[in-house]
Amino acid sequence: MRDLTDDIALMRPVLAALQASGTDPAKVLARIGLQAGELPPKRFPHALQTKFWQAVIDETGQEHAGLFLIQHLPIYQGLLLEYLFFSSETFGAGLRHALRYIRLLSDALTARLDVEGDRAVLTLAAASGVSRHFPELLAGAVIRLFKALTEGDFSLYEVHFIHTCGASAEDYRAAYGCPAHMGSERYALVFDSAILSKSSALAQPELLQMHDLLAQRQLSEIERLDLVNRVRELIAELVVENRATLEQVSKRLDMPARRLRERLTIAGVRFNDLVGDYRCRLAKDLLLNTDERIEVIVELTGFSEPSTFYRAFKRWVGVTPVEFRNRKKG
CATH class of the missing domain: 3.90.1520 (H-NOX domain)
Structure with missing residues (x-):
């Protein structure tokens, strides 16, 4: 929801x-x-x-x-x-x-x-x-x-x-x-x-058309944000199963993958960036707030190999997962 x-x-x-x-x-x-x-x-x-x-x-x-x-x-x-x-x-x-x-x-x-x-x-x-x-x-x-x-x-x-x-x-x-x-x-x-x-003393058809168009644009912007938030929710559900793909998310949304990619582009985001952002936030949360072993965190963040997780985390944060956990706890 x-x-x-x-x-x-x-x-x-x-x-x-x-x-x-x-x-x-x-x-x-x-x-x-x-x-x-x-x-x-x-x-x-x-x-x-x-x-x-x-x-x-x-x-x-x-x-x-x-x-x-x-x-x-x-x-x-x-x-x-x-x-x-x-x-x-x-x-x-x-x-x-x-x-x-x-x-x-x-x-x-x-x-x-x-x-x-x-x-x-x-x-x-x-x-x-x-x-x-x-x-x-x-x-x-x-x-x-x-x-x-x-x-x-x-x-x-x-x-x-x-x-x-x-x-x-x-x-x-x-x-x-x-x-x-x-x-x-x-x-x-x-x-x-x-x-x-009751008639409006300020009625102006041209202004009404302009205000109507502006309202449509603002409503479209809210709907675009809705889509991005819904995609984020589905990524959170699918990432642990290593199924956070464009195809899987588009299937949940009952729309073609190509259409989903186009709508996300219009909203100013890329699907892979949303996945990476979620994985990064989840990994940092697990490293800071739990004592889970790195191998478990690799699975929970949807990576198939520890080496892939290590490379991705260092690209996101600039340090390895172990260094990140040690620095923050220190």
Whole structure:
């Protein structure tokens, strides 16, 4: 299973909200092992969300951190999805455009828009185990954005959350302006479907086409990274059996070997380099953190002969495996 990631754009407005609330964002980041100037350039592990929100609670002293920060969020966050809204002909068209690229924000989110008579339902499905503060903040951010995009005409009927424990009914109504239902089957916003036909004052077909192309490129980049990560996972599974070949990996991916090589080239990597990188990291880990004999490490790293392993390791690191182990332990 691939590791889920979030775009760094999800974190920046939260840090801005922390600053506006009087909390030092640097202290929150320090609690999860990051420095303010060391944010990941694009994507960061979704698994950090739980630790991040606990750090927010610790620093703000607010039990319901997501709700607390909603009031301090900037309305516009400079996201590409917002520009898709601006340049679309109607609010509904902009929403449907944005939903096509929801993965630009997070691997952990999927979204769907359904119209049921006079009610529209925006369903946001999040990965299991997500901290409740993430969807609660996200709901508030979406509501604020939708109101701004529609000049205040957006009318929300109710909010649904999967989690069963949270703030009081009064707290949710104060944050969202409507009732919140806990223990639902989905995360969802229910609103007046008439707003979908509201015209956009900033609609520009040329800009929409440009923003759409940019979103497609960014989504393609994420998908290329997915492929590289999946290949790395398969190499890790196959290397111990000495079957980490392009043909074996392509077979697992159900694609021709030639096609896999082409896609990796487009992603800027070579298959043999991925294999070598994994073998090198595994060998160093085994040498440093275990007492396995060199002969065993040779087998675990997928080499058929010790001499081949020795030559490869010296090419990677510059010293022999024995010298590497002795130096590091010394």
